[in-house]
Amino acid sequence: xxxxxxxxxxxxxxxxxxxxxxxxxxxxxxxxxxxxxxxxxxxxxxxxxxxxxxxxxxxxxxxxxxxxxxxxxxxxxxxxxxxxxxxxxxxxxxxxxxxxxxxxxxxxxxxxxxxxxxxxxxxxxxxxxxxxxxxxxxxxxxxxxxxxxxxxxxxxxxxxxxxxxxxxxxxxxxxxxxxxxxxxxxxxxxxxxxxxxxxxxxxxxxxxxxxxxxxxxxxxxxxxxxxxxxxxxxxxxxxxxxxxxxxxxxxxxxxxxxxxxxxxxxxxxxxxxxxxxxxxxxxxxxxxxxxxxxxxxxxxxxxxxxxxxxxxxxxxxxxxxxxxxxxxxxxxxxxxxxxxxxxxxxxxxxxxxxxxxxxxxxxxxxxxxxxxxxxxxxxxxxxxxxxxxxxxxxxxxxxxxxxxxxxxxxxxxxxxxxxxxxxxxxxxxxxxxxxxxxxxxxxxxxxxxxxxxxxxxxxxxxxxxxxxxxxxxxxxxxxxxxxxxxxxxxxxxxxxxxxxxxxxxxxxxxxxxxxxxxxxxxxxxxxxxxxxxxxxxxxxxxxxxxxxxxxxxxxxxxxxxxxxxxxxxxxxxxxxxxxxxxxxxxxxxxxxxxxxxxxxxxxxxxxxxxxxxxxxxxxxxxxxxxxxxxxxxxxxxxxxxxxxxxxxxxxxxxxxxxxxxxxxxxxxxxxxxxxxxxxxxxxxxxxxxxxxxxxxxxxxxxxxxxxxxxxxxxxxxxxxxxxxxxxxxxxxxxxxxxxxxxxxxxxxxxxxxxxxxxxxxxxxxxxxxxxxxxxxxxxxxxxxxxxxxxxxxxxxxxxxxxxxxxxxxxxxxxxxxxxxxxxxxxxxxxxxxxxxxxxxxxxxxxxxxxxxxxxxxxxxxxxxxxxxxxxxxxxxxxxxxxxxxxxxxxxxxx
Numbered sequence: 101x102x103x104x105x106x107x108x109x110x111x112x113x114x115x116x117x118x119x120x121x122x123x124x125x126x127x128x129x130x131x132x133x134x135x136x137x138x139x140x141x142x143x144x145x146x147x148x149x150x151x152x153x154x155x156x157x158x159x160x161x162x163x164x165x166x167x168x169x170x171x172x173x174x175x176x177x178x179x180x181x182x183x184x185x186x187x188x189x190x191x192x193x194x195x196x197x198x199x200x201x202x203x204x205x206x207x208x209x210x211x212x213x214x215x216x217x218x219x220x221x222x223x224x225x226x227x228x229x230x231x232x233x234x235x236x237x238x239x240x241x242x243x244x245x246x247x248x249x250x251x252x253x254x255x256x257x258x259x260x261x262x263x264x265x266x267x268x269x270x271x272x273x274x275x276x277x278x279x280x281x282x283x284x285x286x287x288x289x290x291x292x293x294x295x296x297x298x299x300x301x302x303x304x305x306x307x308x309x310x311x312x313x314x315x316x317x318x319x320x321x322x323x324x325x326x327x328x329x330x331x332x333x334x335x336x337x338x339x340x341x342x343x344x345x346x347x348x349x350x351x352x353x354x355x356x357x358x359x360x361x362x363x364x365x366x367x368x369x370x371x372x373x374x375x376x377x378x379x380x381x382x383x384x385x386x387x388x389x390x391x392x393x394x395x396x397x398x399x400x401x402x403x404x405x406x407x408x409x410x411x412x413x414x415x416x417x418x419x420x421x422x423x424x425x426x427x428x429x430x431x432x433x434x435x436x437x438x439x440x441x442x443x444x445x446x447x448x449x450x451x452x453x454x455x456x457x458x459x460x461x462x463x464x465x466x467x468x469x470x471x472x473x474x475x476x477x478x479x480x481x482x483x484x485x486x487x488x489x490x491x492x493x494x495x496x497x498x499x500x501x502x503x504x505x506x507x508x509x510x511x512x513x514x515x516x517x518x519x520x521x522x523x524x525x526x527x528x529x530x531x532x533x534x535x536x537x538x539x540x541x542x543x544x545x546x547x548x549x550x551x552x553x554x555x556x557x558x559x560x561x562x563x564x565x566x567x568x569x570x571x572x573x574x575x576x577x578x579x580x581x582x583x584x585x586x587x588x589x590x591x592x593x594x595x596x597x598x599x600x601x602x603x604x605x606x607x608x609x610x611x612x613x614x615x616x617x618x619x620x621x622x623x624x625x626x627x628x629x630x631x632x633x634x635x636x637x638x639x640x641x642x643x644x645x646x647x648x649x650x651x652x653x654x655x656x657x658x659x660x661x662x663x664x665x666x667x668x669x670x671x672x673x674x675x676x677x678x679x680x681x682x683x684x685x686x687x688x689x690x691x692x693x694x695x696x697x698x699x700x701x702x703x704x705x706x707x708x709x710x711x712x713x714x715x716x717x718x719x720x721x722x723x724x725x726x727x728x729x730x731x732x733x734x735x736x737x738x739x740x741x742x743x744x745x746x747x748x749x750x751x752x753x754x755x756x757x758x759x760x761x762x763x764x765x766x767x768x769x770x771x772x773x774x775x776x777x778x779x780x781x782x783x784x785x786x787x788x789x790x791x792x793x794x795x796x797x798x799x800x801x802x803x804x805x806x807x808x809x810x811x812x813x814x815x816x817x818x819x820x821x822x823x824x825x826x827x828x829x830x831x832x833x834x835x836x837x838x839x840x841x842x843x844x845x846x847x848x849x850x851x852x853x854x855x856x857x858x859x860x861x862x863x864x865x866x867x868x869x870x871x872x873x874x875x876x877x878x879x880x881x882x883x884x885x886x887x888x889x890x891x892x893x894x895x896x897x898x899x900x901x902x903x904x905x906x907x908x909x910x911x912x913x914x915x916x917x918x919x920x921x922x923x924x925x926x927x928x929x930x931x932x933x934x935x936x937x938x939x940x941x942x943x944x945x946x947x948x949x950x951x952x953x954x955x956x957x958x959x960x961x962x963x964x965x966x967x968x969x970x971x972x973x974x975x976x977x978x979x980x981x982x983x984x985x986x987x988x989x990x991x992x993x994x
Contacts, residue, residue, distance in 0.1 A: 136341035137231070139333055143344035144234045146328035147242075150351070151178045162234065163227040169199025172222075176206055179241045196223045204233075212240050235343050242350045257346065257353060261285070264292045270305045276345040281334055283311025289349075290318055293356045297322050308335050325351045365934035366953045372931050373958045375455045376988055382448045383460055389441050390466040396434060397474045400426075404481035407488055411574040413496045420489050420803065427482075427821065428796060438475060439829045442468055443836040450840040453916055454847040456927060456989060483818060490808060497806065499573045501644045506564040510582055512637060513557055517589055523547075524596035539698025542619045544601055546626045546700050551597060553630040558590050621678040622700035628671055629702050632710040635661070639717035646808065648732045655725050662718060672711055679704050735807050742798040743812030749795055750815045753823045756785060760830050761871075771842045771855060778838060782831045792824055837912055844915055858918060862911050872908040881914070928989035935981035944969035944978035 141162055149158040152171065155178050159165035166172045168191075173184045185202050188195040200219035208214060214236060221229035239253070246256040258276070265271045268288040273279045280286065282305050291298040297318050303311050312331035319325040328348045334340045410416045445468050448460050462468075565583035569576050638661070645651045679697075696703065763778070799817040802810075845855055865881040866873050873881070878901070879894055901913040938953045939945035945966075950959040962984065969978035 135333065135337045136344070137227070139329065139337070139341040139344040140231050140235070141227075142330065142333075143328040143341075143347050144231060144238070146326045147238060147347050147351070148175055148234065150326045151175060154178050163225045163230040166200075166230060167223050167225050168196045169201075169203055169219075169222070172203045173199060173206075176203055176237070179237070180206075180210075182206075193223060207233075207237065207240065210240055212236055235347075238343075238347050238350070242354070243346065246350070246353060254346065257350060260353060261289065261349060264289055268292075268300065276342045276349065277340045280345055280349075281340060282308040283313075283315055283331070286315035286319075286352075287311055289352050289356075290315060290323070294322070319352070323352075323355050325355055362937050362953065365937035368934040369931060369938070369962075370954060370958050372455075372988060373954075373961055375451075376457070377958075377961060379448065379451060379455070379457060379460075382444065382451070383462075386441065386444050386448060386460075387463060387466060389437060389444070390462060390471060393434065393437050393441060393471060394466065394474055397478050401478055401481050404478070404485040409492060409572070409574075410496070413493060413500060416489060416493045416496055420493065423486060423489060424800065424803075435825050435828070438471060439832050441471060443832060446836055447840060447843070450843055450912075450916070454844060458989070479822075486818065493806065494808065495571055497644065499568060499571050501642060502564050502568050502571070503573060503575065503579065505642055506561060506568065506579060506583075508640075508642070509557060509561050509564070509637075510586060513554065513561060513586060516554060517593065520593055521589075521596060524593065524600050536698060539618065541601075542622055542699035544597075546622045548597060548601070549623070549626050550630060551593065553627070553634075558586065561586055618682065618697045618699045621675065621682070621697060622702070624671075624675050624678065625700055625702040625707065628668075628675055629707065629710065631668070632707075632714055635714050636710070636717055639714070639721045643728070645728060645732065646806075648729070648736055651725065651728045651732050655729065658721055658725055665714075665718075669711075672707060675707065676704050735802075735805050738798065738802050738805060738807060739810045739812055742795070742802055743810055743815075745791070745795045745798055746813045746815040746817075746820060749791055749820055750813075750823070752788065752791070753820070753827050756827055757823075757830065760827075760834060763834070771838055771845060775835065775838045775842065778831065778835045782835060785827065785831060792820075795820065840912060841915060850915070850918075854918075855915070858915050859911070862914055872910045875902075875907055875909070878909045878914075928985045931985045931988065932982055935985065939981065942973070943971055943982070944974060945981050946975075946977050946979065948977075950979075 145159060145162045148162070152158050152175055155174055157171065157174070159171060170187055173187050176182075177184055184206050187199045187202065197219045200222045204214060204217070204219060214233070217229055217233050217236070222233060243257060244253050246253060246260065254276075258273070261273045265273050265285055265288040268284070268291070270282075271284050271288050273285050284303060284305060287298050287300055287303055291300045298314075303314070309331045312329070312334060316327045316329065316331065320327045325348075328351070329344060410419065445460075445462075452458065452460055562583055565579050568579050573579065643654055645654065682697075760781075763781070768774070769777070795817070841855065844850065861881055861884060862873075865877045865884070867877060875898060878898075882894070882897065897917065898909075901909045901917050935945055936942075938949060940949075947959075947963050950962050953959075954962065962981075963979065965987070966979040966981060966984045968974075969980040971978075971980075
């Protein structure tokens with residue numbers, strides 16, 4: 101026996117196709133079931149005759165009539181439409197073997213793997229071998245080319261049967277044997293395509309013979325499908341022969357092939373329409389999200405640009421609290437919306453590229469660049485607003501301090517000047533004695549000394565008023581009025597003092613007697629009294645500091661003041677001693693004292709009271725300075741806490757940004773693994789949010805404490821906020837890039853190995869590890885992938901991968917190009933061809949036809965968007981499907 105399988109290997113180089121190799125186990129051990137053999141004989145004989153009758157002949161006995169090879173060669177010519185070599189007409193065995201070998205050679209040339217089937221067995225009339233050969237022919241020419249939804253051959257034929265019979269009760273096609281025993285599946289196939297031939301509802305599942313005969317007879321009479329099976333054989337066999345059933349069912353498939361083409365066309369159109377509907381929904385979602393975000397930015401920027409000044413620190417701190425609420429509550433969701441907007445835009449463009457659709461152009465003003473521009477303006481206004489609030493708080497704090505200081509000094513001065521004009525304008529009686537005149541003169545001199553001492557306070561009051569004016573104090577009008585009143589009064593006092601001095605000098609010539617002791621007391625008591633008043637004023641003076649150094653300076657000055665108290669006490673005792681000597685001298689000289697010291701109103705009691713007041717104020721001042729020192733120490737601790745957390749957060753963000761940059765370039769594993777790892781990485785970063793919130797808490801405490809500087813850290817809260825937002829956005833964009841790569845891979849059928857090869861090649865030529873490369877490096881990358889590039893071709897490719905002319909090519913653009921160049925996609929021509937099938941080769945289609953062939957929602961989608969057809973052969977209700985396809989893909993594809 102000749103091993104035809106070996107001979108075929110030698111002829112074809114040892115590499116024949118092995119399509120449906122699982123079906124070639126037809127009877128390897130020659131143990132064919134007798135019932136199955138009987139079914140196969142009848143079915144295969146009828147199948148062969150359905151083709152041989154086209155050539156005007158037929159067979160009666162399948163193993164006898166193919167022995168000379170002549171009808172076998174004729175059968176192959178009919179079913180293939182090709183001419184075989186001329187047969188040998190001799191009657192000898194060798195002639196028959198040669199003819200059969202010519203037939204087997206032709207079968208092998210079609211990629212069929214024949215196992216253990218030789219010409220001798222066929223010539224000898226071996227029934228099992230002959231049936232095996234015919235089954236191989238049926239597989240190759242009747243079943244192999246069946247394709248349904250990316251499945252082929254047996255699986256494709258089974259899926260076709262399942263889809264066609266799915267709506268019918270009592271039918272559940274799972275195989276090609278027992279699923280067909282009751283005959284309902286055969287009747288369902290006919291009814292699905294020709295409901296006028298079968299009354300399906302009248303059939304009973306418990307009457308399989310009637311069902312089978314009904315289907316066989318209708319198929320033979322109306323569909324030109326010969327009867328290949330016997331109802332009784334099928335019913336009486338536990339498991340009908342699978343090959344016989346498949347052969348018969350394949351005849352139904354080919355009989356209904358026209359309807360199948362229409363269904364395929366409808367499926368293609370449905371797929372295209374579903375993609376378009378999804379893309380349109382994504383466009384609508386993008387437009388709404390972009391509009392809402394831009395509207396929020398538009399409403400927020402004027403608020404951030406408002407520089408209306410408040411009158412008090414509390415009012416400005418309320419604004420600061422509103423701004424903090426905006427930064428921590430209102431803005432973060434908008435940051436997420438902006439990031440999601442960019443991700444949605446990128447995903448939509450990727451889907452449009454993958455479905456061969458024109459790129460999405462948002463409506464005017466809603467491009468991603470417009471969003472980024474508006475966001476940049478928002479952040480600029482935001483930064484300026486916070487700086488303005490802090491400067492205003494400092495200014496108002498300074499103003500409130502100066503205003504309070506002004507009114508305090510003004511009140512002290514006004515209390516001192518009270519009654520001074522009356523005193524300077526009073527007239528002495530004519531009976532005034534010389535001693536009284538001298539006393540008045542000395543008293544006036546002491547007043548002049550006191551007046552000169554108060555000149556510094558008046559100048560301080562005027563200087564504070566000037567500073568309040570320069571700092572734009574809201575109550576400057578009242579301050580200026582009070583200051584002007586003080587200055588005017590001061591000028592009047594100066595003029596009155598000079599006038600009274602001249603008056604007393606005129607009388608001084610007449611009055612020579614003077615009490616030197618009183619005068620000395622008055623001269624020393626006045627400046628000492630003024631020193632005590634100044635000391636009390638200083639001890640009660642308000643202060644404002646911003647750091648430890650400033651308060652330590654005030655404490656040092658206070659300690660210096662306390663060091664002078666001993667010397668001042670000695671002066672007090674000396675002055676009191678002078679006053680004590682007056683009665684002694686008067687007593688020793690028999691002088692009667694008639695009143696108090698005529699040269700001064702300052703008594704010993706006054707000096708003692710003020711001295712006691714000074715000693716009372718000193719510990720109060722100690723306490724106030726110590727409290728402020730404690731406050732500054734506390735503020736410094738706040739600075740240190742914030743700095744420690746800020747330095748940690750800053751280092752963390754910097755490290756994570758560097759890690760993301762490295763991860764985005766050096767991704768390993770499958771895209772799903774990369775996506776999982778990136779999302780885990782994103783979760784780990786998001787879990788760091790409590791650290792950011794802790795830092796925000798420290799920042800709030802620092803602002804509430806009015807701390808404006810921090811020498812312990814170079815980071816500001818604003819810098820870290822922006823860096824944190826950039827970190828979250830970057831990882832989200834990296835995840836979106838991988839998702840788009842998965843989308844590209846799945847849509848274009850790119851294998852994981854191809855993606856790995858693309859990534860490895862891209863990284864090799866990405867010299868700077870930036871995730872994008874300049875045109876020269878990209879050209880080298882293309883050459884390394886086997887592309888031979890001229891300048892014109894390279895220019896074409898660059899216009900695809902870099903449409904904006906930036907000079908840089910990203911990895912996503914690279915894989916989009918590679919998938920586009922190597923993968924077939926739906927085109928406008930294919931969609932037009934599909935519509936043409938549904939329209940029965942017409943140049944237009946009707947709404948009725950669309951509703952019959954497409955699902956309801958997609959049919960209405962087409963009807964709403966198709967323009968009326970106005971061609972020469974138009975009829976009422978005709979729709980133009982060509983212009984609709986053009987709109988789906990753009991004019992360039994047609």
